[in-house]
Amino acid sequence: MDTFDLSEFLGVFIDEVDEQLDIIDQEILVLEQEGESPEVIQRLFRAAHTLKGSSATMGFEDMTKLTHEMEHLLDHVRNGRLSVTHDLINLLFKCLDELKQLKEEIVSGQDPRTDITPLIEEVENFSIQKQPEQEEEKASGEAYSLEIQGHIDSYRGQGLNIYKLSIQISAECEMKSVRAFLIKNQLESSGADIIQTSPDFENPDNQETDYEEVQFLIATQQSQSEISDLVKMMTDVDEVAVEDLGQQAAEKETAVAAEVETVEKAQEPAEEDKKAKGKEVHSSPKAEPQKPKEKKPAKGRQASQTIRVDVERLEHLMNLVGELVIDQTRISQVSGLLHNRYTEDDTVDDLVQVSDHVARVIGELQESVMKVRMLPIGQLFSRFPRMVRDLAQTLDKDIDLVIEGQETELDRTVIEKIGDPLIHLIRNAVDHGLESKEDRAKTNKPPKGVLRITASHEENQVVITVGDDGAGIDPEKMKKSAMKKGVITAEEAEKLTDDEAAYLIFRPGFSTAKEVSDVSGRGVGMDIVRSHIESLNGIIELDTKLGQGTSFKIKLPLTLAIITGLIIRLADRTFILPMSNVVEIVRIHPDTIQTIKGKSIVVVREQVLPVVWLHDLLQIPRGASENRQLPVVIVGVGEKKIALIVDELQGNQEIVVKSLGKYVGKINGISGATILGDGRVELILEVAGINRMINNV
Incomplete structure (x- = not known):
């Protein structure tokens, strides 16, 4: 077998494992609530199958073996040989927890410490003990045949076509194993489900195959010709043969349906007897013969239009957008000053128009980058x-x-x-x-x-x-x-x-x-x-x-990177208050401030609020306050509201939040810093920290 370095794909593999584990987690819960739902079982089976294939490709044998046993367990449920019980759900969750542990070991790069042998034996014993005795007597070859037939029956019940593909890979191809994997990925990208492959290149022990000819058993909405054309378009493919197995499966399904109907008729008197005794019967919906479905044009699965991007690149892009926001604020201020000074200069008017246009573009860019950072x-x-x-x-x-x-x-x-x-x-x-x-x-x-x-x-x-x-x-x-x-x-x-x-x-x-x-x-x-x-x-x-x-x-x-801030002045210093904490802005006369037990209060809209001179907390000299209305910012901290007295309100604007860095550390009442449009670096106040400072006074 051709060898190639898979380490560069580890990040993509981990992302896929996380995605499939989330699916398994959610679908097990749905299975517990809905019972033996064919759609849920199929989604679970497909997620386990995907994990098995990916882990086998990357050479993680324990994950491959465990997902393989989960497949067998789910296949027994799908084919009616096992029922959905509390014990089964707990066992599936146990497998899921073990898979998560295996993933963590892969991420950390440490040697495998999880011994999956006891769990695999538990899964195998569960399957054997819970199945009817006649199932145990069947030869292994026949059981394997029934497993594949069960897949075919399930997919046909969903109206999908079943094809067997025989593909001859060119003798000149230097990396036939890679080509085989690419063919498999191309089929899956088209919406096809891979039921079986030959040779079994998902088996990590299968290292000696030359991959000159590969076979796939697939379920798909597409026609024979569409599947054939899809594979022929790929390089290093000499011949493609597509065999329709639908007719064989249809005959098998008819026989099974007839047998099920006979068994159900025999069970009906027993169920009626239970109901007569006051016992509620929780039975699965009876299987009805499938009506021939009208063939619809094959839609296939739409090709993915997404790409995976390193988080650090997004962070860097967000920082650059933040710098643009700062520069644009400065440009707007400068162009505004020039427009006021040179009112009849057409060049200045052009500058103002360009500045406004750039502001709109940067706003759209900022919004787009923000959306990229957003997750449901x-x-x-x-x-x-x-x-x-x-x-x-x-x-x-x-x-x-x-x-x-x-x-x-x-x-x-x-x-x-x-x-x-x-x-x-x-x-x-x-x-x-x-x-x-x-x-x-x-x-x-x-x-x-x-x-x-x-x-x-x-x-x-x-x-x-x-x-x-x-x-x-x-x-x-x-x-x-x-x-x-x-x-x-x-x-x-x-x-x-x-x-x-x-x-x-x-x-x-x-x-x-x-x-x-x-x-x-x-x-x-x-x-x-x-x-x-x-x-x-x-x-x-x-x-x-x-x-x-x-x-x-x-x-x-919505985000911590760019926020709307209220610019306030205390004496000759400027600070920023996050608008998300601002409840209301009012003006009060100094005479309305009262003192109760050494604490200053003010009544605003019939609410008694504690009053704090922000100057005192930040050790800044107060300005003259006699005979003038004082600007007051009412901020909210949970259920509590505080009235903060400031010297001046200078408006609000979007600001880029910058951390203070490890060399400064955590400062009570300060959450970060920002650069204003005129180039000044100002501190952003943390309202929760201010509240703690007030309580400590």
């Missing part, structure tokens, strides 16, 4: 169904998980960073929020609890909600726990509203859990969740009703 949040949400299922089993709870808005797009950086906080919220909801079946029955609730995860766009933000219909948060219990832990005093507890008491859950070290849980830990992580979200310039809101449930709403910016 469903890629993150797809982790949760399996997690909720396993947690529900561990806690013996019945939970209906509802996910909405999976198509909502969010910057990939935000998606990567929001995963852990969401997992914590979900685990808390399952463990502490949703009651047991017994407790739900006592309050006349349905035994099945509902956990709802949604995502949607709201102006320039993405809103993610995690809600349950559980017991809700008891405000009195929260107050007692907070006083016991010394978080608040009894006097403070009396003044708290129910909503304010619920928000105590975000205090560091706070928990109402009676005992440590393996599911959600010690319940002390909600302050970490909040801090994590605030570090993304987001906010988290809480809505709870005792006995009805709890909902956490997370609001995040």
